[in-house]
Amino acid sequence: MKPKSMHLIEKATLIHFHRHRQERFATGSAGALGWKHVNSQQKRFEVLASIGNLDDCEILDPGCGYGDLLTFLDARFKGVTYRGIDLLPEFVKTAAKSFACRANTCFMIGDFSRMELPKTDYVLASGAFGYKTEDKHYSFRTIDRLFKTARKGIGFNMLDKNKFPDHPLLTGHDKNVVVDFCQTLSSATKVVEDYLEDDFTVFVHKKNRTKAFYR
Template identity: 25%
Template sequence: MILKTKECEDMSDLETHYRNLFLKFGDSAESAQYRDRITQVKRYEILIEIANITGSKVLDFGCGTAHFATFLKEKGIQVDYTGVDFVNEFLQCAKEKHPESKFCSLDEALQDTYDYAFVSGVFNNVMENNENFYKETVKQLYQVAKKGLSFNMMSSYVDYYDQGLYYEKPENVFQFIKNEVSPYVAIRNDYQIRDGVIPFEFAVYVYKR
């Protein structure tokens, strides 16, 4: 991924932010900026509905301490898992939990190919140019995903905005995918992360044919 100077500063700030969360919360959903384990798992359940991924080779972009790998194992879903993150403390913890899996830098991960790539929560923090970041990331991951890519984002169709979060219109993402990535795309804005709260994010399934 080619990052401009300001974007590199943003990534450095995010690295510090997540490292501090890890030091505060340890190996927990909160360290990856989820509200709790319940909402984290709900997002994972939506993301894997892209397809039956049993037996697949998967890439988890922004893996944190590999909660997605733990989720898949608890569900009895056998995969060949690779996790990528830029926080060394996350990766060290993930390796200790899942020695059977691979954890590496993005540059190393992009030298390989996978059946599916997954991204959860990575596009949520405000940056200098969020649009460029998510678009370039999606393009890169799509290139190494042989079957599909699944990711989520915060929806602009909400009644409350957090100044530290990035919100996008689902239709803008749909148009970007259709025009620049793949003609095979589905967007879901129908699921509730928390009971009694209207959908405030959406999931995107991008397929190859």
């Protein structure tokens, strides 16, 4: 059985959202990706990159957008092998053109919640779980898939539902529920907060899996 993904209508809404923002903001900008401003995106990257020493590591970036995380990593680490995945062809096309001369770099069009994922050292996902979906287990199933493809661990950020205002497309998550789930994957789970008003980051390092969380 194929893994579940976002409903087709939900995907279409997501794509429309970003295409509308591309018309409103400049291509390649933080605004086109849905961020309030560049500083919030950079702050999220700073926290994600603290997962460990990323020198000479393979990184998978689901929901990569224009590949901004790669620019951030290259300024701080050496020898990074990078793979980015995004649902929007426009994002992938722009990113591939921007990094065409960079070695050990690959951008792919696809739905990372159901496509075959390459093995990697770390998965770093920024903003990948911010969209509404009717499947209440979507985030858990996807986090599980990302964790399985990582050799060392995963890091991802989410909007905090207790602080993020209601939005027609974007959604917050219950931090405690998310952490409880991640602890079923590994006891080496850590949450980071207080770097932005409505955001939190979770790190899950490889260790023995404990128990099943969902059916």
